[in-house]
Every structure is written in C-alpha cells, then in structure tokens.
Amino acid sequence: MLTDTLIEDPRWDTADLPALAERAARETLAHLSLDPEAHEIAILACDDARIAVLNAEFRGKPAPTNVLSWPAEELASETPGGQPDLPDPGPFGEDPLELGDIAISFDTCTRxxxxxxxPMADHVTHLVVHGILHLLGYDHVRDADATLMERLEVEILGKMGLADPYT
Structure with missing residues (x-):
C-alpha cells in the first residue's frame, strides 16, 4: 500500500479514511507521473487537540488546522510558480521512497x-491531495505557487469525479 494510516481518533472509522487516502494518493502520484508502488506516505488521523499541539510544535501556531504535512525531502522550486523537483525513488527493487507524513483533524474537517x-468524503479527499502536494514541494505562500497548486488539485479531483473545491 502507498499509504499507511494510523487512526488515533476512532471517529475517523466512520469516514473510511484509509480507503480515501489511498485513492487520493494513487491519483495524485499518477497525475504527476510518479509510480505509486515506489512511494509511501504516513497519515495520522487525529482530532483538533492533537493537531493543535503539532501545529504549535512545528509551525508555532497553537491552534487546530485541517491538515499538516512534513515532507521527507525539500523539493520546492525557488522560482515562483515553478515546478518542484520530482523525488528520486532510487534503483528498481529497493524499498519504497518515503514522501513524508500528513496529519489530518476530524473536528476541523467535519466542521x-x-x-x-x-460531503465529508469529498472534503477529506481534497485535503489529502493538498497534503500530498505539499509533500511533493508544492505550496501556496506565493501567489504563483498557489495558482499552480490549486490548478493541480482541481485537475486531480476532477479525474476522481469531484467538484472544484475552490468554486
């Protein structure tokens, strides 16, 4: 499996996060011409209290958020709106390349x-795609980067039969 989901908050069981995350991850990597079998992503399914602690610890923002990402490798482009570097999975047959970790909060997602x-499933799928793009070096701090990242999200979600989350 491409994704390894740790469910810390049992309310996520009702959302079938492991299946949503796996599909979102496979579609995202395939859209970017990356082999899903050559990569892996860890996902923590938590609540607002846990994600607030993580947000404070890693971003200095002591408040809950919907999704956080920790890339295993810095891939971002230095040029605004530029394509990030692609991860190098290494020689064929080696262990899958770890892209990084994602945490997602049930409370914030539900709200x-x-x-x-x-639908909760659509929103969670969008956030997982969003988190994976962060792992791959995409960001939305600079306007040109945000335009690129949002366009990719809309394309990936559209291929999955989901509506544009920005309209």
Missing part, C-alpha cells in the same frame, strides 16, 4: 465540510 455544504 469545514458542513460549513461548505460538501
């Missing part, structure tokens, strides 16, 4: 999905 009038 955001309800506020947007979107």
């Amino acid at each position: 955001e999905a309800a506020e947007a009038g979107k």
Whole structure:
C-alpha cells in the first residue's frame, strides 16, 4: 500500500479514511507521473487537540488546522510558480521512497465540510491531495505557487469525479 494510516481518533472509522487516502494518493502520484508502488506516505488521523499541539510544535501556531504535512525531502522550486523537483525513488527493487507524513483533524474537517455544504468524503479527499502536494514541494505562500497548486488539485479531483473545491 502507498499509504499507511494510523487512526488515533476512532471517529475517523466512520469516514473510511484509509480507503480515501489511498485513492487520493494513487491519483495524485499518477497525475504527476510518479509510480505509486515506489512511494509511501504516513497519515495520522487525529482530532483538533492533537493537531493543535503539532501545529504549535512545528509551525508555532497553537491552534487546530485541517491538515499538516512534513515532507521527507525539500523539493520546492525557488522560482515562483515553478515546478518542484520530482523525488528520486532510487534503483528498481529497493524499498519504497518515503514522501513524508500528513496529519489530518476530524473536528476541523467535519466542521469545514458542513460549513461548505460538501460531503465529508469529498472534503477529506481534497485535503489529502493538498497534503500530498505539499509533500511533493508544492505550496501556496506565493501567489504563483498557489495558482499552480490549486490548478493541480482541481485537475486531480476532477479525474476522481469531484467538484472544484475552490468554486
């Protein structure tokens, strides 16, 4: 499996996060011409209290958020709107390349999905795609980078039959 999901908050069991994450990861990597079998991603399914601690520890923001990502390798482009470097999986037959870790909060995801009038599964899928793109060096701090990242999210989600999350 491409994704290894650790469910820390049992409410995630109702959302079938392991299946959603696996599909989102496979579609994202395939869209970027990366072999899903050559990579792996760890996902922590937690609650607002846990993600707030992680957000404070790693980003200096002591508040809950929907998703956090920790890339295993810095792949970002130095040029605004530029394509990040692709990860190098190494020689054929080696262990899968670890892309990094993602944490996702049930409380924030549930609230955001309800506020947007979107199915929880669609919102979670979007956030997993978003988190994986962060692992691959995409970001949204600079406007040109945000445009690139959002376009990719819309393309990937569209291939999955999901609506544009930005409309």
